[in-house]
Amino acid sequence: MSQPFNSSAQVPCLRDLDTENGEFWVSSPWNFPASGENLSAYERNGVFLNDRKGGFHDVSFASGADSPGDGRSAVSGDITGDGMPELFVRQAGGGALLVYRNRFPRVHSLQLSLRGTRSNSLGVGARIECRMGKRVIRRSLYPVVNFLSQLPAMVHLGLGDATRIDHLTIRWPSGEVQEFRDVPVDRHIRVREGEADYRTLRKHRH
Numbered sequence: 237m238s239q240p241f242n243s244s245a246q247v248p249c250l251r252d253l254d255t256e257n258g259e260f261w262v263s264s265p266w267n268f269p270a271s272g273e274n275l276s277a278y279e280r281n282g283v284f285l286n287d288r289k290g291g292f293h294d295v296s297f298a299s300g301a302d303s304p305g306d307g308r309s310a311v312s313g314d315i316t317g318d319g320m321p322e323l324f325v326r327q328a329g330g331g332a333l334l335v336y337r338n339r340f341p342r343v344h345s346l347q348l349s350l351r352g353t354r355s356n357s358l359g360v361g362a363r364i365e366c367r368m369g370k371r372v373i374r375r376s377l378y379p380v381v382n383f384l385s386q387l388p389a390m391v392h393l394g395l396g397d398a399t400r401i402d403h404l405t406i407r408w409p410s411g412e413v414q415e416f417r418d419v420p421v422d423r424h425i426r427v428r429e430g431e432a433d434y435r436t437l438r439k440h441r442h
């Protein structure tokens with residue numbers, strides 16, 4: 237349509253609809269949620285579990301998050317304070333916002349926030365490397381992760397059964413590199429660029 241930001245615009249249907257076969261027409265795209273129609277044709281959302289061997293398991297039904305709604309974005313973040321991120325799904329039909337509490341078996345984790353001094357203040361663009369024995373996890377801090385959705389500017393590291401981090405390395409956008417050894421887990425820590433010690437903001441609830 238020629239005026240996508242005109243919320244009162246109406247576009248007439250171009251031909252007769254075959255309603256018996258489920259065809260529908262919504263004359264303004266702003267009216268999809270109100271009309272109850274569903275652009276995804278009630279296709280169910282999918283959830284896939286990383287098996288850490290290069291594959292994924294389809295756990296859509298088992299997770300309970302296989303909503304038939306018209307999903308637009310999904311992000312995850314821990315709102316219960318136990319270190320296990322919840323799943324948030326924003327939909328245009330079938331419920332505007334779905335929140336799925338994380339009931340997977342508890343694993344160890346670390347939340348890491350950054351405060352830049354030479355770099356930008358939230359450390360956006362920093363690269364984080366986490367070593368535990370032979371296992372290495374690499375993440376970048378980018379708080380924008382999905383369509384019209386945003387998470388706090390932190391990195392959430394799922395650590396499995398590891399109870400300590402041998403080496404935690406932060407490569408700041410400024411080029412500064414900081415390394416910490418033998419870092420305890422199950423907490424939210426904050427690292428300030430250039431400071432020798434990190435600060436523990438909160439320990440995860442048990």
Ligand SMILES: [Ca+2]
Pocket residue numbers: 313314315316317318319320321322338
């Ligand atoms: Ca949680």
